[in-house]
Amino acid sequence: LTTHRxxxxxxxxxxxxxxxxxxxxxxxxxxALQQTAPAPDWITTTIxxxxxxxxxxxxxxxxxxxSVSRLSCEQLLQRSYAAVEGVVDLALNEAGLDAxxxxxxAVFLGxxxxxxxxGEQQYKEDILRQQQGDTVSVMPLKDSxxxxxxxxxxxxxxxxxxxxxxxxxxxASANALLCAAKMLSLGRIDHALVVGTELFNExxxxxxxNLELLTRTGMRPFDRRRNGLELGEACAAVVLSxxxxxxGERNFYLCGGANLCDTYSISAAxxxxxxxxxxxxxxxxxxxLLASEILAIKxxxxxxxxxxxxxxxxxxxxxxxxxxxxxxxxxxxHTLGACGLAELLLFCEALRNGFLPATHRDFEPDDKLGLQxxxxxxxxAQPDFAQRRGNYMLNYFGFGGNNTSLLISDx
Amino acid sequence: xxxxxxxxxxxxxxxxxGAIDEASGHALPDLKNILAxxxxxAIRRIGRFIQLSLIGAADCLRKLSLRSITVPPGTAVxxxxxNGDMETMIQVLDSMCLEQQPPKPLSFINTVSxxxxxxxxxxxxxxxxxxxxxxxxxxxxxxxxxxxxxxVLQRAPAALVGSVDICTLPLSHHRRRIDAPANVAxxxxxxxxxxxxxxxxxxxxxxxxxxxxxxxxVDVLAKISALDFKGQLALGLHLSTADKRExxxxxxxxxxxxxxxPFYNSQSAYAVVNFLQQDAGSELLHVNKNREGGYxxxxxxxxx
Numbered sequence: 241l242t243t244h245r246x247x248x249x250x251x252x253x254x255x256x257x258x259x260x261x262x263x264x265x266x267x268x269x270x271x272a273l274q275q276t277a278p279a280p281d282w283i284t285t286t287i288x289x290x291x292x293x294x295x296x297x298x299x300x301x302x303x304x305x306x307s308v309s310r311l312s313c314e315q316l317l318q319r320s321y322a323a324v325e326g327v328v329d330l331a332l333n334e335a336g337l338d339a340x341x342x343x344x345x346a347v348f349l350g351x352x353x354x355x356x357x358x359g360e361q362q363y364k365e366d367i368l369r370q371q372q373g374d375t376v377s378v379m380p381l382k383d384s385x386x387x388x389x390x391x392x393x394x395x396x397x398x399x400x401x402x403x404x405x406x407x408x409x410x411x412a413s414a415n416a417l418l419c420a421a422k423m424l425s426l427g428r429i430d431h432a433l434v435v436g437t438e439l440f441n442e443x444x445x446x447x448x449x450n451l452e453l454l455t456r457t458g459m460r461p462f463d464r465r466r467n468g469l470e471l472g473e474a475c476a477a478v479v480l481s482x483x484x485x486x487x488g489e490r491n492f493y494l495c496g497g498a499n500l501c502d503t504y505s506i507s508a509a510x511x512x513x514x515x516x517x518x519x520x521x522x523x524x525x526x527x528x529l530l531a532s533e534i535l536a537i538k539x540x541x542x543x544x545x546x547x548x549x550x551x552x553x554x555x556x557x558x559x560x561x562x563x564x565x566x567x568x569x570x571x572x573x574h575t576l577g578a579c580g581l582a583e584l585l586l587f588c589e590a591l592r593n594g595f596l597p598a599t600h601r602d603f604e605p606d607d608k609l610g611l612q613x614x615x616x617x618x619x620x621a622q623p624d625f626a627q628r629r630g631n632y633m634l635n636y637f638g639f640g641g642n643n644t645s646l647l648i649s650d651x
Numbered sequence: 652x653x654x655x656x657x658x659x660x661x662x663x664x665x666x667x668x669g670a671i672d673e674a675s676g677h678a679l680p681d682l683k684n685i686l687a688x689x690x691x692x693a694i695r696r697i698g699r700f701i702q703l704s705l706i707g708a709a710d711c712l713r714k715l716s717l718r719s720i721t722v723p724p725g726t727a728v729x730x731x732x733x734n735g736d737m738e739t740m741i742q743v744l745d746s747m748c749l750e751q752q753p754p755k756p757l758s759f760i761n762t763v764s765x766x767x768x769x770x771x772x773x774x775x776x777x778x779x780x781x782x783x784x785x786x787x788x789x790x791x792x793x794x795x796x797x798x799x800x801x802x803v804l805q806r807a808p809a810a811l812v813g814s815v816d817i818c819t820l821p822l823s824h825h826r827r828r829i830d831a832p833a834n835v836a837x838x839x840x841x842x843x844x845x846x847x848x849x850x851x852x853x854x855x856x857x858x859x860x861x862x863x864x865x866x867x868x869v870d871v872l873a874k875i876s877a878l879d880f881k882g883q884l885a886l887g888l889h890l891s892t893a894d895k896r897e898x899x900x901x902x903x904x905x906x907x908x909x910x911x912x913p914f915y916n917s918q919s920a921y922a923v924v925n926f927l928q929q930d931a932g933s934e935l936l937h938v939n940k941n942r943e944g945g946y947x948x949x950x951x952x953x954x955x
Contacts, residue, residue: 381741381828387786387790425804443744501781
């Protein structure tokens with residue numbers, strides 16, 4: 241097996257960029273992590289319609305502008321492209337890629353919804369125009385090709401034109417990153433731009449609502465009061481390279497990772513934790529690391545009953561001495577296809593700032609799960625993370641039986 | 652640099668539906684029946700994309716079974732498609748926008764493209780890596796490239812690589828969605844390969860000599876020249892007339908695999924499968940192009 245741990249085979253993760261409900265930059269997001277998580281936005285579904293009923297209002301952590309349910313198709317498209325362009329521009333500049341190196345950069349994009357929010361709105365607008373007597377071609381999914389956004393990024397930023405789009409639900413951008421690392425390690429490309437994007441759409445909102453997976457009382461992963469998740473929007477981008485960041489800042493690199501198909505159920509990992517154990521153990525093997533060498537873990541932590549059962553069972557089997565744990569979704573919401581990259585970048589940036597992200601301070605552990613999340617945010621309260629470097633694990637589990645575990649290091 | 656292991660094709664599977672024509676009554680074929688009757692697989696409440704994916708994968712894996720080749724449970728699944736499960740997504744959009752109803756739970760879950768990967772994993776007990784990959788005009792080539800790298804890096808013991816694109820009705824909408832020319836027949840297809848490094852005492856069908864991306868046609872020709880290739884040239888669906896002319900100047904033995912096919916986006920995968928199933932030809936070079944002007948080519952040699 242090839243691991244990325246030896247110095248000449250490392251795949252470095254540059255600082256990258258993130259736009260989310262926590263702000264336009266990673267620095268803003270890290271500052272927000274040291275406060276109480278902001279309240280989510282509330283969307284009234286246009287299908288059930290009656291905003292006076294509490295159950296018709298759905299929590300969603302949104303980017304600006306937040307008036308998504310009143311935007312036209314054109315405005316939604318502009319909003320989507322602006323968010324993606326913003327993070328890609330920042331990520332390319334953070335990595336210092338000049339025009340020549342951009343020409344040797346391939347794009348790896350992960351998402352579960354792509355531009356479907358604009359597609360939904362276009363269909364609604366066309367139906368309305370037809371009802372008003374206009375001659376208009378009414379059809380759903382006017383352009384449904386998954387590769388459009390990645391192609392747009394390559395063209396817009398004068399990259400190599402080599403693009404790969406991944407659609408594996410909540411693991412999409414983590415898988416995009418894993419595959420980018422493989423191409424880098426074989427020397428097939430010089431740089432990889434990895435992008436994760438997930439933007440508002442009614443299909444996701446109503447689908448999760450109908451599955452009764454959404455909370456109305458706050459997202460509390462592994463807490464005994466947990467009762468579901470909040471959705472979130474995010475766009476994240478980062479450059480991966482075989483060369484470390486030149487300016488001497490804390491360099492994170494990918495040690496390895498694993499992706500496995502969980503055949504237990506299309507909508508949940510096996511609650512006995514066996515499929516979580518398999519992907520974690522394979523990631524450790526691929527990375528040449530032992531469980532005891534992991535300094536901290538970013539959990540998937542969706543606060544849905546089945547995910548937290550499976551994840552806690554798996555972690556308890558793999559780790560006899562549990563490292564400190566954190567969950568980022570109470571801050572970002574569940575950003576689905578973007579969460580792989582969005583949470584990785586936010587996690588690294590928090591560590592660069594000397595702390596492990598914390599979950600809400602009133603965390604009440606669930607004895608059945610047996611996990612304790614980190615609740616201390618201040619750098620002074622976490623000398624280990626301000627002064628020590630180490631190996632870190634980030635876990636992601638998605639619909640369609642798709643599980644991914646990443647191992648990074650700054651040693 | 653460490654020598655990379657050779658990667659071989661041990662099996663292929665395929666299904667093509669076409670040409671589909673609403674006017675003459677040739678509607679979409681009943682894939683559920685094909686899946687049940689030909690492969691004994693009956694799964695409730697799945698759409699045509701998942702059914703078509705299962706048919707091609709089942710055909711590929713059954714041939715391995717007939718040759719007593721054991722499929723490791725760690726086999727990676729790479730599914731490529733240009734548009735994925737359009738049928739389910741259209742149903743969900745119609746439900747929301749026309750009927751003012753939220754998506755049904757299973758329909759919503761099946762809108763995730765890797766739902767087809769899950770059903771393949773579940774049906775054939777494959778628990779290795781599982782990816783749904785797309786790239787405009789070159790989805791199959793991208794998936795084959797990723798799978799090939801996995802095997803070269805020894806991250807997976809074997810890989811099941813497929814390309815699947817379904818047809819939806821009405822055809823006028825479908826033609827627009829997939830950007831098909833006005834006068835061509837429309838179809839759908841599911842084409843699969845099972846790849847692995849050399850297996851003891853087992854003869855492969857072919858060796859993959861190369862799968863690569865090149866930014867220009869000059870680069871493509873230079874790379875192929877280094878392979879000392881002497882076989883048949885297959886022209887990808889998205890090459891320009893000038894590209895075709897230049898390639899045919901360099902390689903005179905052109906193999907026409909696509910003119911009798913209905914239009915759909917998985918034809919690059921059909922080329923491999925069809926080449927492996929015919930007697931003629933020992934080496935195949937297939938070249939295709941994405942919309943950014945970059946080229947993907949793959950090159951393989953039959954093992955006799």
